Amino acid sequence: MRVRRVLCSLLAVALAPLAVGTPSSHAAPEAGRVAPSNPLLVAVRARHVGDVDRVVFEFRGGLPADRQVEFVDRLFADGSGRRVHVAGQALLRVRFERAQAHTDAGAPTAAPRRVAFPLPNVLTAVRSGDFEAVTTYGIGLAKRTRVRVTTLQAPPRVVVEVGAGFPTVERKVWFFHRDRFVDNREPFFVPVRRLVRPGSPATGVLDRLFAGPLPGERARGLRLLRSGATGYDDLTVSGGVADLRLTGRCSSGGSTVSIAGEVLPTLKQFATVDRVVLRDAAGSTLDPDGPGDSTPGCLEP
Template structure:
């Protein structure tokens, strides 16, 4: 019997839904399962510590989850924050930038790790480590140094560590640096500024104590209530000592906030400890000060209560 062509077309359409699922879902020798490969974990920076060994200052960056594949260490004139591009305050006469990629200084839920954002060290050359970025799997630190010297970088395992060693084979002497004592101020117990000892280069001790000042107190000193009272300043510049006068200009901003205690309480005694200094002239970032030619110390108007 001859089947009309139109009927054959209808029968073909009716069979397609039954056949197609079988072709798609039936397992066979050539069937392939999708393969999903997990991305390698991003190394997490969990600690930054430092010590002096022999003629070297060693800064150790400890990670969990392996070592960053890319590790770059270089001297820079200034340090800028990753992402924002803002300048980052780093104390010292030289800045060593340390960049890790991929790496992060936070957990997967966004919580910060124990790696410090800013920490001071009592070492001959390395004054401080300051984080400049934890952004898009890139972690950056700036090391503030007393002097630009030779650098070498090594890695260690168990746990994964990157060791940045900075040459520190030069003489040092101990000098005093004053910090604001928060607890004494709250309790109204003078003195509100107390000295601690730091190593500085004898070739430039005045600059050395100011560098140590703006590096801030050590972690143990912070636990005792010591703080760097910056009054908005980010550092100093144009330091000269001549004719018994130490003249120095603050950088950044300058404000007292209406307080009777300011950064002047740290800078003035730090410079007065030197026998060649009879008077200190402290200037604001524009170079202004209240009494530059007077018989005593001079501070800027921005530090007045």
């Protein structure tokens, strides 16, 4: 009887319908049904054309689903809410939805996080977010002007055109030369030329300073030595004295060089400035009424 029961069981298994191709909730999705990646931001570049400065955001894999371009007073990092400082007298926020500046594997693309431009109006572009398929940049401007946004294909691009049909003059901005300092070859601070509006050249050169060196200048060793500062405020020029306050932190880090080596010569190039009074964020400086330049104690070695 036991042999008979075993034989019946084997026969039932053999006659049971096969389950090949039966749908399952755990089955892997077909390759063709995998959701595509978001468009990747791969480049940010800018140039002056006619009477506009044209900032181009280039993508791979199509255009972002939505683009928002607007003037704002401040820029904040997506996700953290941290303040992101952008040099300039006007701030344009450019926000791309369903777009990212990193690959699906998490590697950053070639799009810069922060880049300076030598254009009449556009000073810099600074990324403030690459979070949950939203990529955001702040564009620092010398002046608030009209803005036009267009798109192009082959390759996919979003073009932000900013009015720049106003006069400019060329002035100098001093930056820290890292390689000279490492090699102990003076001068440690060297000038480069920038375009600024003639009506407010002191403001213009300081905005260019905090925008930082151009990519080619960085390749030659130039850096913005911030000493913790995020920018400047309360700039006045009167009676031969340029007086201003640094914003953010202030520290020399024990070094013999600081942001003062950039600010002082950048302002003293003007015939109207004989001395500079540079203050920390609280307004303190070592010798505000003395005959020479004055810097805050936080910049002492």
